[in-house]
Amino acid sequence: MSGILYGIGVGPGDPELLTLKAVRTIRACDVVILPTEPKEDCYAYRIVKDILPEIDEKEILCRHFPMIRDPEQLARAHAAIYADISGCLEKNKKAAFLTIGDPSLYSTFSYIHERAVEHGFLTEVIAGVPSICAAAARAGIPLGGARDEIHIIPGAGDVRRTLAYPGTKVYMKSGKQLHEIKKILEEQQSMHEIWAVSNCGMADEKVMCGLQSIDADSGYLTIIIVKENDVRSS
Incomplete structure (x- = not known):
């Protein structure tokens, strides 16, 4: 063949x-x-x-x-x-x-x-440029540094459980669960720093910083990056 x-x-x-x-x-x-x-x-x-x-x-x-x-x-x-x-x-x-x-x-x-x-x-x-790396670049933040853990979670993942993971949490293709994700994050917003990037690199790209700026109707190709407040990457 x-x-x-x-x-x-x-x-x-x-x-x-x-x-x-x-x-x-x-x-x-x-x-x-x-x-x-x-x-x-x-x-x-x-x-x-x-x-x-x-x-x-x-x-x-x-x-x-x-x-x-x-x-x-x-x-x-x-x-x-x-x-x-x-x-x-x-x-x-x-x-x-x-x-x-x-x-x-x-x-x-x-x-x-x-x-x-x-x-x-x-x-x-x-290999192609991963969306999670491109999203972090557009948000102007590192995904991790030094000994930070980075957790990649699919859109259908258990948000409430995975938020307990240490370090950085990246929720991929989270559009269908944005309302639920935002609701859960609102309960714990003092514990996290949050960014979201929708349609990264496309004409209708949207970069959002902070929980309140996240549009829950942003669509399927939305990546949410959640960091612990006390995590400072080097």
Whole structure:
């Protein structure tokens, strides 16, 4: 098998954060795989198109990854998507699976990557700028320093429990739980310093400092950074 599957991180939203390696690899690929449909609704596609308008000249495979919790339904959906992708690889095509941020951090690519490896296909992961690092940069703060612990928590994580973790807590893709997160933080606001970044690097980016400035309707791509008041990074 000479087909190869690339998992390519395109960064958090700012096209200028797309790496040179990502650009070179996408240019060399025959097929571009997008984890949503239509392509115009895909954040990763819009980021790349700003730098590589010729992406539309390639074969584009759009597949919807359902956001459901039932493991059997998920497995069936992922198997069906993988079947389409493996068909490209069996034809010896180079396929670029685009994912916002980094492919190793809560990415839909992982579901396909596991199957491709199991079936003996060549794969390569191209790292992208993680959204959590970009968000901290936009907020002008360090995520951690010296011996600070950093905890990365998915949007569906247990906020009340994880707030007890020491150091910095980063809540990713927290848009659906923003109302709940804000309510819980209001109960303990004297204990924390809080920032939030919505749609980092995009045209409608919003950087919020302090609990009261957080818009609970900011949307899915919102990152909340919570630090203990007595934590001072060096």
